[in-house]
Amino acid sequence: MGRWEPDSRGRLERAALALFGEHGFENTTVAEITARAGLTERTFFRCFADKREVLFGGAGALRELLVSTVDGAPENADPLDVVVVAFEAAAAMLQERREFALQRQAVIAANTELREREVIKLSLLATAIAGALRRRGVSETAASLTADTGIAVFSAAFTAWINETEHREFPLLIRESFDELRAVTAGAARS
Amino acid sequence: MGRWEPDSRGRLERAALALFGEHGFENTTVAEITARAGLTERTFFRCFADKREVLFGGAGALRELLVSTVDGAPENADPLDVVVVAFEAAAAMLQERREFALQRQAVIAANTELREREVIKLSLLATAIAGALRRRGVSETAASLTADTGIAVFSAAFTAWINETEHREFPLLIRESFDELRAVTAGAARS
DNA sequence: TAGAGTGATGACAGTCACTGACATCAGGCC
DNA sequence: GGCCTGATGTCAGTGACTGTCATCACTCTA
Numbered sequence A, B: 001m002g003r004w005e006p007d008s009r010g011r012l013e014r015a016a017l018a019l020f021g022e023h024g025f026e027n028t029t030v031a032e033i034t035a036r037a038g039l040t041e042r043t044f045f046r047c048f049a050d051k052r053e054v055l056f057g058g059a060g061a062l063r064e065l066l067v068s069t070v071d072g073a074p075e076n077a078d079p080l081d082v083v084v085v086a087f088e089a090a091a092a093m094l095q096e097r098r099e100f101a102l103q104r105q106a107v108i109a110a111n112t113e114l115r116e117r118e119v120i121k122l123s124l125l126a127t128a129i130a131g132a133l134r135r136r137g138v139s140e141t142a143a144s145l146t147a148d149t150g151i152a153v154f155s156a157a158f159t160a161w162i163n164e165t166e167h168r169e170f171p172l173l174i175r176e177s178f179d180e181l182r183a184v185t186a187g188a189a190r191s
Numbered sequence C: 001t002a003g004a005g006t007g008a009t010g011a012c013a014g015t016c017a018c019t020g021a022c023a024t025c026a027g028g029c030c
Numbered sequence D: 001g002g003c004c005t006g007a008t009g010t011c012a013g014t015g016a017c018t019g020t021c022a023t024c025a026c027t028c029t030a
Helices: A009-025 A030-037 A041-047 A061-073 A079-095 A098-107 A112-135 A140-163 A170-186 B008-023 B030-038 B040-046 B059-073 B081-096 B098-109 B112-135 B140-163 B170-187
Strands: none
Touching: A009 A041, A009 A079, A009 B098, A030 A041, A030 B112, A061 A079, A061 A112, A061 B081, A079 A098, A079 A112, A079 A140, A079 B030, A079 B170, A098 A112, A098 A140, A098 B040, A112 A140, A140 A170, A140 B140, A140 B170, A170 B081, A170 B140, A170 B170, B008 B030, B008 B098, B030 B040, B059 B081, B059 B112, B081 B098, B081 B112, B081 B170, B098 B112, B098 B140, B112 B140, B140 B170
16 A cells, blocks of 8 residues: 555545535635645645635546537537537536535535636636537637537536426436527527 | 825726736736735725726626616517627627727736636626516526527627727627527527 | 655745724714 | 714734645665
């Protein structure tokens, strides 16, 4: 066995989520998190850029899944359809850890700073998706609009998935939210 | 004349924007800002919730304009059309201070923390717009989708307004971006 | 198998954003 | 003239975050 207990990053993540749930984000110090994880503050900041980031370790994997799905879609597929399929895949991924997602979302929803971080993570996803669309030949404006729209659809579906009492399939909710978007935009006047 | 120079808030805003432009956001301390403005740090934090907020004083006025425009739209107007008109009004407002907007946006673009704050301000705008739409009888999901879509359209148009060499009218760019959105969504397959 | 890396961690001092509590003082009001 | 009020100053904190150097189990190599 190594000199130290393994998986310090994971221990910090679990300790943080537990403490944030118990006392709230603001009322939890990094010192308390590291104490529970059996580490020092310095190690915390080597693992995570700042205190908030300990809740957002999964964002990278999500981005990779979305981008690789877009990259792997049939060449002539409609951009918005491609994005929807990518988000369905992401939804399926998140669905496998529903309990964790619920707990994490409760913590984030309770704190503005954390919502800031979440929102910018979403916008980074949008940027990554827009980049993947551009590689498919979609124009700059259309790419960012499509990506942002995808994020909007995803956010609406995520809220439904978290809040609905009848636990429906997350990918199905994505599909429904997309249909609603089409209804919204189809009704608008042509200028 | 009062005991102190007037408009301490405005002096802090101007000092901050100037210093952020010269040395960057991270390399500027609140002490430096207050020194240039002839005030103390404590006063800074009485005017602004945190260091970033000094750049976002106008967000409230923007929100009020958007919400009041949505509230004042004809009863039977299409929700997305209403939102577009509101953003055209907002664009006209921003256009009157183009130089300031350019300088401010350069500072924000150069710093992730500031982009975080900007993105969440946009999402707060979306929430406010969605609320106004709900008051018009639009369903929860449609309202948030429409509002988010409006923000996406606005963001795309704003980027164009900032970057384009040929200085076209901002409200016109909003209208164009909206048309592009319609093209994007109209092309997608029906599920 | 000894000795030289290597990489994760600890120790510690420092900066700076931000807060609470109390002091100060010009101008308005009675 | 005296009191109140509101904006500001002063000061001592707390806690997030960083730079730097020390430590030490493990590994590789001669």
